[in-house]
Amino acid sequence: MSTKTKLSYTPSIRRLPSYLHIIRAFQRTSDPYISGTWIANELNLEPIQVRKDLAITGIVGKPKKGYPVEQLISAIEHYLAWDVEQKAIIVGAGNLGSALTGYQEFRNHGLHIVAAFDSDPSKTGKTIHQVQIFHMENLKEIVEKMNITLAILTVPSPYAQSSCDAIVAAGIRAIWNFTNVKLKVPEEVLVQREDLSSGYAILSVMMRTQANNLS
């Protein structure tokens, strides 16, 4: 069986982090139950969509009461595997690498960026957001010593494939790819490409639709 299982619920999974954010904020009200309709209103979604999305985590709401808040948070976190710590490295300590290292949300999701790597020797030994920058030469050694499972790739595109090769050679099996290069990797390595153009596509269509509605 191929280890590259296609995910059936991609759009639902993409929405789970927003739900988690909303539910955690709601938790401060001390109300033990939260309704799907309430979550839907906060995010401008249809209630049926929210209930379908939450169902993939295995949780079932109670009629007229909604979802028990604590259990709902646990169910989402468990489904996303955000209840286990994930040790990651940044490869490419430029602006984007630095911005991601400082991104507070990741720490709430069990994602710990523990080291950064760059091929520029003038960066070696410096830190970004308290995370030390190492030279690419030391990648394999540090990945093995620190038990790293995930690499976040933020190098300029011309260096994407060679950096990817070094990551794979170091034994890492999951790469979050922020470059626009389609990486060539062995079958067992997972790659998730992050394309900031996707969000811009949504915004562009909304702007065009609004302009048409107003005219």
Next chain:
Amino acid sequence: MSTKTKLSYTPSIRRLPSYLHIIRAFQRTSDPYISGTWIANELNLEPIQVRKDLAITGIVGKPKKGYPVEQLISAIEHYLAWDVEQKAIIVGAGNLGSALTGYQEFRNHGLHIVAAFDSDPSKTGKTIHQVQIFHMENLKEIVEKMNITLAILTVPSPYAQSSCDAIVAAGIRAIWNFTNVKLKVPEEVLVQREDLSSGYAILSVMMRTQANNLS
């Protein structure tokens, strides 16, 4: 009628930029037709999915030949309104703001970042990727002078709402929000929140699924 039209094809629209990237690369082969199956294979999608997604742009493929490459590119760009120049500003000239200003892909999509703003006076007059940084005090004046239609919000979360208020007061009607704050805006202002946690959610579930498959 509300100007806030809900988009029916959100997952499809999110995929269009990847298609465009693949088709533009294919264009260099000088083959006048590209098949949906070929695009699907490149992106690990089902061919039926690709054909459905492309259908929202209004283009129809020819049996056994596929899509005419030039027309397909035009149809996607036109649907996304990426064939018209969009002038944008960065609000928050930190690491993320700087990374986005230097993001090459945006320029291929008609998105021109023409100015950056920051409330830190020590940044005023400096540049990031050849884009000048202005003080927040001058926001309204410059937005009006340069005919800006879009603001990209990259300030730290505690400053998100006050910066958003300044953007709206300057007359901008579309905000791409990279903070984790749910912004309060008047009805006619569009907000697209970019949540990097969404991509991490997909990756986490893939990693968990793969670990289960291997064990």
